Amino acid sequence: MIKQTLIKILPRPLVSTISRVIRYGASDLVDAVTGRRDPLIPPKSLIFIGGPLFKEIGDEQLRIFREVGGLTPDDAVLDVGCGIGRSARPLTAFLSPQGSYQGFDIDAGGIKWCVKNITPRFPRFHFQVADVYNKYYNPKGRSKGPEYVFPYADASFDFVFLTSVFTHMLPAEVDNYLGQIARVLKPGGRALISYFLWNAESAALQAKGGGNIGFPYTFGNYRVRDKDFPEDAICFDEDFIQSLNSKHGLSLAPPVRYGTWCGRENALSYQDFVLVKKP
Numbered sequence: 001m002i003k004q005t006l007i008k009i010l011p012r013p014l015v016s017t018i019s020r021v022i023r024y025g026a027s028d029l030v031d032a033v034t035g036r037r038d039p040l041i042p043p044k045s046l047i048f049i050g051g052p053l054f055k056e057i058g059d060e061q062l063r064i065f066r067e068v069g070g071l072t073p074d075d076a077v078l079d080v081g082c083g084i085g086r087s088a089r090p091l092t093a094f095l096s097p098q099g100s101y102q103g104f105d106i107d108a109g110g111i112k113w114c115v116k117n118i119t120p121r122f123p124r125f126h127f128q129v130a131d132v133y134n135k136y137y138n139p140k141g142r143s144k145g146p147e148y149v150f151p152y153a154d155a156s157f158d159f160v161f162l163t164s165v166f167t168h169m170l171p172a173e174v175d176n177y178l179g180q181i182a183r184v185l186k187p188g189g190r191a192l193i194s195y196f197l198w199n200a201e202s203a204a205l206q207a208k209g210g211g212n213i214g215f216p217y218t219f220g221n222y223r224v225r226d227k228d229f230p231e232d233a234i235c236f237d238e239d240f241i242q243s244l245n246s247k248h249g250l251s252l253a254p255p256v257r258y259g260t261w262c263g264r265e266n267a268l269s270y271q272d273f274v275l276v277k278k279p
């Protein structure tokens with residue numbers, strides 16, 4: 001109730017930060033004093049990417065990268081929208097000295113934490129800020145998502161992943177990012193990307209009230225949970241995503257691993273995972 005009132009008068013990211021500090025500040029202080037926090041796990045009040053299950057979700061992501069994406073320890077890896085290192089943490093123990101990791105994100109605070117806490121312990125892990133506008137995550141960003149050029153050479157990576165990133169980006173941005181992913185992948189490289197995908201099954205499940213998230217506002221080929229803050233959560237028509245993959249020369253490696261978000265049972269994870277390959 002107080003949070004909803006604050007959202008009307010203050011920027012959303014600031015309201016989220018305030019509510020995290022109120023909720024977790026005391027336990028962060030206890031962790032700091034007792035020294036019991038894992039140094040690769042941020043204080044809870046800094047975890048802006050949703051939910052307290054930082055370690056559990058990071059471990060699940062690595063399992064999915066290996067089982068679905070075929071990630072191997074020697075891969076050159078790019079983590080697009082790396083947040084505050086949730087996937088990077090388990091990768092520090094998985095990637096071999098021949099492997100490598102690059103991550104970028106538009107949230108300068110998350111990158112700052114990773115640079116300060118992960119890179120000194122694992123110098124092959126590199127993080128950088130992309131100052132791209134996003135109404136929810138980076139409202140003062142100066143670059144535009146539909147024009148942003150990833151700061152990496154062509155054909156640099158074996159494996160690119162995006163977990164819960166295209167679920168916060170608009171269609172023209174996703175279009176450009178898929179083009180950039182195709183550019184930076186090596187021939188034969190793979191990209192594993194999570195989405196909310198709208199198709200006959202997810203539509204039918206949601207019509208019955210399935211799942212814990214809904215997308216009541218439709219705009220052409222996508223739907224959103226909050227029409228004033230579309231980037232809060234975005235669901236794309238599955239056909240649209242497949243047409244973008246084709247446009248950028250990325251071939252689908254079936255099956256799509258549909259998730260539980262819409263009320264589906266016995267799924268791999270919460271979001272839908274799509275694996276694509278560069279021929």
Ligand SMILES: C[S@@+](CC[C@H](N)C(=O)[O-])C[C@H]1O[C@@H](n2cnc3c(N)ncnc32)[C@H](O)[C@@H]1O
Nearest residue numbers: 049081082083086105106107132137163164165
């Ligand atoms: C829900 S968080 C997920 C973070 C991370 N992938 C993970 O699984 O922990 C969504 C992330 O997408 C990032 N993001 C949003 N738009 C972006 C863009 N245009 N480029 C790169 N990252 C973006 C946000 O800053 C945020 O860190």
